[in-house]
Amino acid sequence: MSEREQLDPIRIWREWIVKSEKQWSDHLTDLMGDERFSKGMGRYMQEGLHTQRMFGDAMAQSLSSLNMPSRTDILDIGDRLGQMEETLSGLQVEIREQRAQLTRLASTGSADPAPKKAPSRTKKPPVNSDK
Amino acid sequence: MSAATNRRVDVGGHDDRDAMETRIGATMQRALSRNIPGIRIPQTESDFDVGLTPKELIYSKDTARLYHYRAMQDEIYRVPLLIVMSPVAKGYILDLAKGQSFVEYFLLQGHDVFMLEWIGPRREHSGLRLESYVCDFIGDSVKKVQETTGERDITLVGYCMGGMLSTMFTALNPRAGIKNLACFTTPVNAEGMSLYKQWVDSEAFDIDRLVDELGIIPGDMVNASIQALRPLQKSAGDLNLLNNVENDAFVKAQLTFSRWAADQLAVPGEMAREMFKDFLKHNKFAKNELVLRNKTVDIGKIRVPFLHVAAEYDHIVPTDASKDLIFLVGSKDKQEIMIKGGHVSLVAGGNAIYRLWPKLDTWLRERAV
Numbered sequence: 001m002s003e004r005e006q007l008d009p010i011r012i013w014r015e016w017i018v019k020s021e022k023q024w025s026d027h028l029t030d031l032m033g034d035e036r037f038s039k040g041m042g043r044y045m046q047e048g049l050h051t052q053r054m055f056g057d058a059m060a061q062s063l064s065s066l067n068m069p070s071r072t073d074i075l076d077i078g079d080r081l082g083q084m085e086e087t088l089s090g091l092q093v094e095i096r097e098q099r100a101q102l103t104r105l106a107s108t109g110s111a112d113p114a115p116k117k118a119p120s121r122t123k124k125p126p127v128n129s130d131k
Numbered sequence: 132m133s134a135a136t137n138r139r140v141d142v143g144g145h146d147d148r149d150a151m152e153t154r155i156g157a158t159m160q161r162a163l164s165r166n167i168p169g170i171r172i173p174q175t176e177s178d179f180d181v182g183l184t185p186k187e188l189i190y191s192k193d194t195a196r197l198y199h200y201r202a203m204q205d206e207i208y209r210v211p212l213l214i215v216m217s218p219v220a221k222g223y224i225l226d227l228a229k230g231q232s233f234v235e236y237f238l239l240q241g242h243d244v245f246m247l248e249w250i251g252p253r254r255e256h257s258g259l260r261l262e263s264y265v266c267d268f269i270g271d272s273v274k275k276v277q278e279t280t281g282e283r284d285i286t287l288v289g290y291c292m293g294g295m296l297s298t299m300f301t302a303l304n305p306r307a308g309i310k311n312l313a314c315f316t317t318p319v320n321a322e323g324m325s326l327y328k329q330w331v332d333s334e335a336f337d338i339d340r341l342v343d344e345l346g347i348i349p350g351d352m353v354n355a356s357i358q359a360l361r362p363l364q365k366s367a368g369d370l371n372l373l374n375n376v377e378n379d380a381f382v383k384a385q386l387t388f389s390r391w392a393a394d395q396l397a398v399p400g401e402m403a404r405e406m407f408k409d410f411l412k413h414n415k416f417a418k419n420e421l422v423l424r425n426k427t428v429d430i431g432k433i434r435v436p437f438l439h440v441a442a443e444y445d446h447i448v449p450t451d452a453s454k455d456l457i458f459l460v461g462s463k464d465k466q467e468i469m470i471k472g473g474h475v476s477l478v479a480g481g482n483a484i485y486r487l488w489p490k491l492d493t494w495l496r497e498r499a500v
Contacts, residue, residue: 014370021367028362033329042335049344082253089191119202121209123241125496
């Protein structure tokens with residue numbers, strides 16, 4: 001580290017924060033473990049859920065009147081994309097299995113070139129292996 | 132004149148201004164070429180070049196994805212390795228980059244590596260339960276690995292909650308072919324997770340209402356609950372990034388870790404409800420009272436060679452939450468290793484490369500033949 005960097009007050013402050021972070025975090029975590037804090041947070045979450053539902057319903061009506069998609073419509077599209085991805089994954093697995101079967105068949109015939117040999121499962125641990 | 136006075140005089144000098152301009156210019160150039168935050172934050176996995184070890188998808192169902200990594204040696208150990216990731220974390224933490232990949236390391240050591248990863252659940256997956264993950268997804272994956280390799284014996288390796296699921300599966304299925312079980316930072320005793328336990332015991336959260344309303348517990352909520360365990364760690368990490376902004380390797384590693392830490396997966400509502408009530412509130416896993424598909428999960432029934440690796444400074448799964456696992460498991464051949472480091476640095480990064488990976492390989496290779 002250069003002399004200039006050593007005297008940089010911002011850098012010194014950052015280093016102090018990094019070094020004392022665990023203590024500060026522990027204090028905050030203790031605070032969060034307090035029953036009053038927990039109950040307050042729980043209540044905030046319930047209110048948040050209620051507000052989100054009310055706002056979502058109102059918004060969906062407004063968006064619908066503007067002929068625009070709501071969050072639910074976007075989630076539906078997301079779900080459909082997810083289903084398509086899952087179908088593709090299924091096809092990928094199927095193709096892999098078919099290919100493996102073809103490779104096995106080819107290895108029994110003589111016309112095709114020899115398939116890539118699978119590694120042998122005969123490896124032993126090194127003799128001087130640590131126990 | 133003192134050195135300090137000299138410095139004050141120099142600050143206003145032409146040479147110093149030129150040097151400062153050159154330095155700012157060089158920093159900007161580096162920033163532009165490296166895409167540091169403020170210019171462009173890498174967004175996708177390809178921006179970070181993670182998860183690049185060649186692999187094939189061999190099983191896919193709901194939120195489960197089972198991959199088989201391409202062998203890197205002509206001769207491999209007989210017993211394949213099935214890694215089970217935590218359902219709230221993405222698997223690329225174990226395959227960060229060439230030379231820093233857990234998966235690549237074990238492939239190079241001659242292991243046949245499979246990984247069961249998870250994707251974020253959709254609304255239709257809100258009903259997935261703990262038993263779906265343990266009995267269906269891990270059960271199917273074990274069968275698939277056996278079918279693919281032709282070997283009945285398998286080593287299960289679980290990370291964090293993946294360790295819980297692997298332990299549950301092994302306890303429920305003594306004849307499924309699990310030859311060895313290795314778990315990293317696996318929570319078993321909810322009493323050791325003090326903040327979460329306080330939240331649950333104070334009955335501040337109405338989990339039923341949360342699940343009924345949302346269906347899926349969003350990844351952001353999972354992330355916020357993890358952040359609460361050490362609220363300033365992320366800010367301190369960002370400041371540390373500024374202190375090391377000229378160290379390219381540090382910046383890349385820090386950004387990758389930060390991104391992974393913030394990239395938590397959502398959780399199916401029913402599974403979240405079970406974790407909240409059965410694990411956190413009633414501590415059924417540690418008491419051997421957890422019931423999955425009408426069968427009680429008795430950890431004492433595990434008889435296979437068992438390894439648990441805990442991280443000394445783990446704040447997500449503190450040792451108080453994981454230390455009982457070694458006593459609960461019924462195996463004669465069992466071992467616990469405590470490694471310096473945190474929850475993530477245990478499995479990835481420089482700490483892991485020199486500490487965990489070689490230790491795990493040493494433990495595995497004796498038992499993989």
